[in-house]
Amino acid sequence: MDTIVVNHIAKYFGETQAVKDVSFHVRPGEIFGLLGPNGSGKTTSIRVILDIYQPDKGNVTILDGPMTEEKLNSIGYLPEERGLYQDVELTRNLTYLATLKNMTKEEVEQKLPTWLERFDLSEHQKKKTKELSKGMQQKAQLIAALIHEPEIIIIDEPFSALDPVNTQLVKDLLIELRNQGKTIIMSTHQMNQVEKLCDRLVLIDDGTVLLEGSLKEIQEQFATNQVLIQSDSDLPENLPGVERIEQEGLYYRLTPSDGYMPYAILQELIDQKISLNSFEIAKPTLDEIFIKVVKEGRNGNEEDN
C-alpha cells in the first residue's frame, strides 16, 4: 500500500491553473523528491496533499484514505515559508507547536531536550526566535516538524539556510528517519542533495508531471554512453571511436562515435598507453536531466500552442 497517492489533481486560482494534472505515489519508508522550477505547482501540490486546498479535480489518498485530523497529527511539515513566533522564546514556541500535534506537555518536556541537543540549540532555548540566526531558526523549525515523531514528513527546501555542517546533520537525520520506516517527501532545488538522498522522484513543471521514477531508472533513461576519465597525460586530439573530447576541470568527457561503446574507448586508451587515474561511465547529473526535461517540456508546449 502506498503511503500517499496523488491522483490527477488539478487546482485553479481564478483564471490561473496552478496545477493541471499531477499524479504520483509515494511508497512507505522512502525519501521522495518533489522537483520542479519556481512556480511549477510544487507548493500548491503539497498544500493539496495537506488538505489546505481542496483540489478542483482528482483526489489525494493518505494512508489509504482521505485526510483526517488524526492523520494530520501523523504528518510533520516544514513549509517553504518558515514560521515561528518571533517574540516568543524557543522552548515555548516549540512546546506550543508540538501540543497542536497532539503531544502532551509532559511528552514535549521529555523529548525536546534531546532534539535541542542534537541540533546544538540547547544553550539558545531561552532566547526569543528573533534573537536566533537564520540557520538556527531553520533547525528549530525542523524540530517543530519532527518532534511528534510523524509517520509522514513533508519538507520544503530543508537545506536552504544551512551551512555545510548543518546540511550534513539534516541529511544524516533524514537517512536515519528513512531507516526507521518514515515516509519523506522532500521538495528542493538542490539537485545534488536529491541525488544523494532520494529513492524516487517526480519532476513537475507548468502543473504537469514531466518525469517520475527512481533515480537509477531516470539516469539510465537519459544516459548517453559518455565516459569521464582522469589522466596525468595529455590526450591526443583524435582518438579512434571518440567523436568529441571536452575538458571539465580535472576530468575529460569523451563522447563515443556511433557504434562505439565505452569499453571500446577504454581499450583504445590502454592501447595508446595513456595513464588513467579514473575511468567511469558518465551518468547525466540530475541538474542536466532537470534542465533538459524542463526545456523540452516548455518547447513542446510552445509548439502545441
Place this chain on the structure above:
Amino acid sequence: MKKIIDVARYEYIHHVAKRRFWIALLGMPLGFLLIMALSVLFSYLSFDNEPVGYIDQANLITQPQEVPEKIGFTDIFIQLLPYSDEDSARTDTENGKLQGFVVIPVGYQSTYSVTYFSNKQPSSDVVRQINRLIRENMLLQEQIPHLERIEAGSQISLQSLDGSQSSDGTGWHRIFVPILIGILYFILVMSCGGYLLQSLVEEKQNRTMEIMITSMTPNQLMIGKIVGNLGVGFTQILVWVVILAIGLLVFRDRLPFLGDLNLSPGYMAISLALLVLAFIVSAGLISIIGATMSTVEEGQSVNGLMVMPTMLPFYFFQTFLTNPNGIIPRILSYFPLSAPFSLSLRMAFTKIPAWEIISVFAIQIISIALVFWLSGKAFRRGLLEYSKKLKLRDLFVKEASNG
C-alpha cells in the same frame, strides 16, 4: 477539543503574561482616577472660599445663614457674614478678609436688585448662596407651612402602562447597568478584537499560520483564538469591575442610587449572554479581516469600523429614553453588533416580550454560524496569501496561490 483549549490557553497567556497588558489594564482606571483627582484639585485651588459680607438695609434677613456642622473636602460652602455698615465691609474686603460684599437695599421687595461690591466677578456659588439666603428669609415671613418639603419638590413614581415596570425615582439610575454593558462591549471589541486581529495578522506575517492549519481545522483555530481573547477581555473587565466595586463600596453612602439598580438575575443574564454572543460575532468578523489583510496596520484601520456599530445606541440615546419600543431602538436590538447595549437599555425602561428577546438571540446565533462559515473560507483562502490583500469577493470566487 484539546487543540482548541491549547490555542485558547496560548492566546490568553501570550497577552496576559505581557507587562504592557497590565500597564494598560491598570493604567486606564488609574489614569481615570488621576484625571478625577486633578480636576478636583484644580477646582479646589481655583475655588475662592473667602466669606462674603452682606448689609441688610431692607431688614429682610431674620434667620442668618446656617453653617453646616462638618464641611467635607468636596463640599461647596461660602460663609455669608452680616455687616452693619458698608465702610467696615469695604475695609474687610480691601484687607482680603472678604471676597466681596452685597448690599440689600431698602425697597428690595419692589426692585429685587442688590449691589455686589468687589474687584472680581462673583462666582456662581456666591450668587446661588446670596439668592438662597434672601429667598429663604422672604418665604419665612410668608409663614408657609411645610416650606422645606415644598422646596424639596415632589417624589415622582413611574409606572409602565401594563404595570409591569415601576420605579420610585426619576429613573436616571436605570441607565447605569445598560451603559456599563455598552462600555464593556465597546472595550471587548476594541481591545480583545484588536488583540485577535493582531494575533492573526502576525501569524500570517511570521508564517506560523501554515503550520497551524496543518495541525487543526481553520474553525478549531478560530474558536481557540476567540475563546482565548474573550478570556483576555473578561480578565480586563473583571479587574475593572473589582476596582469599580471597591470604589462603589467605599463611597456607597454618597451614592444612594446604588440601592435602586436593577441587578435582577434574569436581566443581568440576558445582558451578559448577549454581550458574549455579540463579541463572538464581532470576533468572527475580525477574523475575516485578519485573514484578508497582510499587515497589522491595514487591519487596525479596518478594525476601527468594527467598533462603530457598538457605539450606535449612544448616538440614539435620547430615542431609547423617550421611545424604547420605537423603530430605531428595535432595529438596533436586532442588529447583532449593537444588540447588547440596545436590548439592555430597552429592558431598563420597558418590558420586552419574550418572543422579541428570543428573536434577538436567534439572530445572534444565525450570525455566528454565518460569520464562522465565512471566516472558515477566509482562513483557507486568505491566510496563505502573504503578499497581497484579499478582497472580500475573492472569498467566493477564487483561492490564493503561492505557486
